[in-house]
Amino acid sequence: MTTLTVAGLDAGYRDFQALFGVSLDLAEGETVALIGANGAGKSTLLMTIAGALRPWRGRITLDGLDIAGLPDHHRARLGIAIVPEGRRLFPSLTAEENILVPTTGRGGPWSLDALYDLFPMVAARRSHRAGLLSGGEQQAVAIARALAANPRVLLMDEVSLGLAPAVVDGFYRLLPRIQQSGVCILLVEQDIDRALAASDRALCLLEGRVVMAGDSAGLDRDRLISAYFGAPSAPRSSATKTGPAPVPPDKPVPPGKPVPPGKRVPPARPVPPADPEVPR
Ligand SMILES: Nc1ncnc2c1ncn2[C@@H]1O[C@H](COP(=O)(O)OP(=O)(O)O)[C@@H](O)[C@H]1O
Ligand SMILES: [Mg+2]
Numbered sequence: 001m002t003t004l005t006v007a008g009l010d011a012g013y014r015d016f017q018a019l020f021g022v023s024l025d026l027a028e029g030e031t032v033a034l035i036g037a038n039g040a041g042k043s044t045l046l047m048t049i050a051g052a053l054r055p056w057r058g059r060i061t062l063d064g065l066d067i068a069g070l071p072d073h074h075r076a077r078l079g080i081a082i083v084p085e086g087r088r089l090f091p092s093l094t095a096e097e098n099i100l101v102p103t104t105g106r107g108g109p110w111s112l113d114a115l116y117d118l119f120p121m122v123a124a125r126r127s128h129r130a131g132l133l134s135g136g137e138q139q140a141v142a143i144a145r146a147l148a149a150n151p152r153v154l155l156m157d158e159v160s161l162g163l164a165p166a167v168v169d170g171f172y173r174l175l176p177r178i179q180q181s182g183v184c185i186l187l188v189e190q191d192i193d194r195a196l197a198a199s200d201r202a203l204c205l206l207e208g209r210v211v212m213a214g215d216s217a218g219l220d221r222d223r224l225i226s227a228y229f230g231a232p233s234a235p236r237s238s239a240t241k242t243g244p245a246p247v248p249p250d251k252p253v254p255p256g257k258p259v260p261p262g263k264r265v266p267p268a269r270p271v272p273p274a275d276p277e278v279p280r
Contacts, residue, residue, distance in 0.1 A: 001028050003184050004049070004080075004153050009058035011048040017056070018044040020208045024186075026153060031175075031185040033195035033216060036205035037228055042188045043085050045205070046155040049186070050082040051075040062152065077104045079152030083159055085188075087142040091131025095122055095141045098130050099148050108150025109181050115144040118177060136167040143171075147178065154178070154185045160194070172198055192224065206230045 004026040012018040018041045026032055034042050047053045049060060051072030060068040067075050081102070089098050099115060099122075116123035119140040125133055130141055139159055146154055160168040175198055179185065189195035196202055196216040204212040204227040212219075212227040 002026070003028050003030075003063060004186075005059070005061045006045075006049065007059045007061075009045070009048060009060065010056040011044055011053055011058075012056065013044075013053075018208050019048065021058070022205070022208070022210055023058075024203055024210070024213075026184040026186060029179065029182050029184055030201070031179055031187055031199045033199035033202040034186055034188045034205060035192060035195055035202055035224070035228060039207075040205040041208040042205055043157055044208075046082060046157050046186065046188065047084075049153075050080055050155055052082075076102060076149055076151075077106065079104075079106060079150070080155070081146040081149045081151035081153070082155040083142050083146045083157060085157040085161065087138050089130040089138055089141055089145075091129065093130055094127050095130055095133065095137070096126040098141050099145045101145060102149040104149045106150040110147040110150050112148070115147060118147075118174060119144055136163055136170075139163060139167075139171070143178075147181075147183075151183055154183045156185060157188045158190060160189060160191065168194075192221070192228070196221075204228055 002025050004024075006025070007023045009019055009022040010017060022041075022045060024032065034045065036042050044053065048055050051067075051070060051074070055068050058068065059066060062075075062078055062080065065078070067078060067080075070078075090101070093101075096112070099112065116126070121137055122140045122144055125137055130138060133141065143156070143159065146156075159171055163171075172194060185199075187195060187199055189198070196219065199216045201214065202212075202216045202219055202224070203210050204224055206227060207230070211230075212224060
């Protein structure tokens with residue numbers, strides 16, 4: 001059964017259009033990976049679904065109810081939760097206070113005890129100020145905060161960003177427990193192989209448009225990488241079939257090239273230091 005449907009979505013910032021006719025659906029319990037270069041519009045799509053941005057055109061329905069015109073807190077009460085890029089915790093509140101911030105009144109499996117069972121590292125730091133936690137601990141608090149709302153739809157925006165690979169491995173080992181709770185997940189992840197391994201289906205966004213979609217297990221990885229870069233389909237090569245998973249770099253802007261007005265420029269992405277801590 002379809003839980004979330006996005007149809008013909010246009011969205012952007014003032015007069016800058018970032019999304020063009022984006023459509024997708026999420027079935028109950030399904031995880032869909034959203035792949036795309038820096039600036040492709042992934043965060044814009046998640047924020048528009050969550051209600052932080054109003055769509056310019058198009059429909060967003062949750063369980064058949066049109067929610068496109070509803071404010072974010074109303075959407076949260078209906079079961080949409082976001083783990084935003086950069087976590088956005090309240091640094092002076094404790095870990096537990098951050099987790100208890102969303103007061104959606106929704107019941108479900110994610111009690112505080114269940115969240116502490118999922119993230120023992122957060123339980124151990126529950127009374128510590130969020131601003132003093134490590135990057136990995138802060139990310140765990142951000143995920144716990146979203147789950148505390150007992151969402152129907154969980155939007156996860158680059159939870160791996162800036163964390164050490166071992167910390168990221170820890171999160172991905174926990175993901176099946178979150179998936180088994182029945183929530184559907186829209187997962188933004190820069191690492192294509194990780195994204196495909198963790199999802200049922202995948203979508204590739206290029207400059208605000210869906211340019212490829214399919215079952216994660218059956219997607220042609222070469223075509224996906226070409227779609228990611230906006231390049232014509234690359235010939236199949238055994239190296240890319242069997243070699244290590246590439247994490248495509250952000251699309252480069254040619255140095256010194258003038259940028260015409262209105263032309264999109266991928267924002268420079270700061271790379272925070274890797275966090276050495278591993279979830280326990
Ligand atoms: N607050 C903003 N104001 C204006 N343009 C923005 C803003 N946030 C993002 N953009 C632009 O929208 C486009 C999509 O950005 P974003 O959704 O953040 O991409 P992604 O998450 O895929 O990296 C980019 O061209 C970006 O520069
Ligand atoms: Mg983003």
